Amino acid sequence: VEAYEAAMVLSGVGDALGYRAGRWEYCTSGPQIHAELAQLGGLAAISLEPPEWPVSDDTVLHLATAEGLATGGEPLLQELARRYVAAMGDMEGRKPGPSSILGTSQLRPGEPEGYRIPFNPRGTGCGAAMRSLAIGLRYPHACELPTLIRVSIESGRMTHHHPTGYLGALAVALFGALGARGEPPERWGAELLRVLPLAWDYVEGTGVAVEDNAAAWPFFGEAWHRYLDSRGLLEGRGPPRVPSLPSPAERDTEYLGWALEGWPGRSGHDAPMVALESLLAAGRSWEELCARAVLHGGDSDSTGTIAAGCWGLREGLAGVPPGLHCRLEHRGRLRDAAHRLHALAWGTP
Ligand SMILES: [Mg+2]
Numbered sequence: 001v002e003a004y005e006a007a008m009v010l011s012g013v014g015d016a017l018g019y020r021a022g023r024w025e026y027c028t029s030g031p032q033i034h035a036e037l038a039q040l041g042g043l044a045a046i047s048l049e050p051p052e053w054p055v056s057d058d059t060v061l062h063l064a065t066a067e068g069l070a071t072g073g074e075p076l077l078q079e080l081a082r083r084y085v086a087a088m089g090d091m092e093g094r095k096p097g098p099s100s101i102l103g104t105s106q107l108r109p110g111e112p113e114g115y116r117i118p119f120n121p122r123g124t125g126c127g128a129a130m131r132s133l134a135i136g137l138r139y140p141h142a143c144e145l146p147t148l149i150r151v152s153i154e155s156g157r158m159t160h161h162h163p164t165g166y167l168g169a170l171a172v173a174l175f176g177a178l179g180a181r182g183e184p185p186e187r188w189g190a191e192l193l194r195v196l197p198l199a200w201d202y203v204e205g206t207g208v209a210v211e212d213n214a215a216a217w218p219f220f221g222e223a224w225h226r227y228l229d230s231r232g233l234l235e236g237r238g239p240p241r242v243p244s245l246p247s248p249a250e251r252d253t254e255y256l257g258w259a260l261e262g263w264p265g266r267s268g269h270d271a272p273m274v275a276l277e278s279l280l281a282a283g284r285s286w287e288e289l290c291a292r293a294v295l296h297g298g299d300s301d302s303t304g305t306i307a308a309g310c311w312g313l314r315e316g317l318a319g320v321p322p323g324l325h326c327r328l329e330h331r332g333r334l335r336d337a338a339h340r341l342h343a344l345a346w347g348t349p
Contacts, residue, residue: 019053066338167268224269
């Protein structure tokens with residue numbers, strides 16, 4: 001349960017830190033962000049709390065997922081749709097993405113099939129991925145994989161009805177489940193490639209916009225195949241060949257090579273990719289994890305929320321400066337949701 005609490009709380013920390021009230025989310029220079037952090041006195045000198053350090057859309061929508069799963073409202077997909085729509089009422093100063101705004105405007109929770117929206121050729125962003133770690137925490141067991149696939153895809157395409165978008169939700173949910181089971185990150189990418197054909201079977205089986213989904217399907221798997229091949233991780237066995245990339249500028253260049261439209265970590269395929277790369281390179285070091293996944297020139301609050309959540313699941317809160325999480329906005333809700341998800345997934349001790 002400590003691991004779950006750390007995962008949920010640190011996902012909010014990664015968001016608030018990477019966001020810095022918009023200043024760092026939209027800064028395109030990792031070196032500049034690191035210079036500004038040094039001026040602040042480093043991570044240990046920061047107290048993450050509003051108004052300078054609010055959580056952004058990532059945490060508000062991740063809470064919608066987590067609390068929807070944790071309260072066990074039924075039917076579940078209607079409950080999640082209702083919560084995503086409601087969450088958009090708490091977006092002042094949090095910079096929600098365009099597909100989240102459009103998608104929630106199209107949802108009709110409570111109506112038959114009201115959790116479905118049309119296919120969106122532009123729905124490739126990471127907005128579904130960033131709110132999906134809780135799905136893995138709720139369904140961590142290997143026998144629950146079909147449920148994890150269904151819930152991550154359907155919740156993901158409530159706003160991001162494009163494979164590059166909603167497969168990001170599947171990836172992050174899967175990483176959460178594997179992390180909760182104690183599987184090392186070296187295995188996570190190979191497991192994702194193994195699961196993708198099962199995900200396609202699900203999408204085809206629903207009969208919803210099958211032709212559009214089929215045409216847009218290959219990119220995500222090809223991008224992940226290329227990345228894992230480059231790291232020697234196609235078989236899921238270490239040690240990974242992760243380049244050291246010691247400077248913020250080198251990391252910005254590397255992440256840019258994976259990105260769509262020149263915005264690293266912005267999309268459903270590369271937000272989890274930046275997160276996984278950072279976990280592999282940082283190991284047990286929180287500082288290094290932040291340097292690589294949270295403080296870079298791309299979509300830093302979203303890669304930060306995914307990576308810091310996964311890191312917390314493995315390492316807990318002990319290695320994190322208290323000022324980063326003690327006064328975090330929505331800390332109590334994140335903690336409570338973690339406790340309820342743990343009880344549902346593993347039984348009450
Ligand atoms: Mg955000």
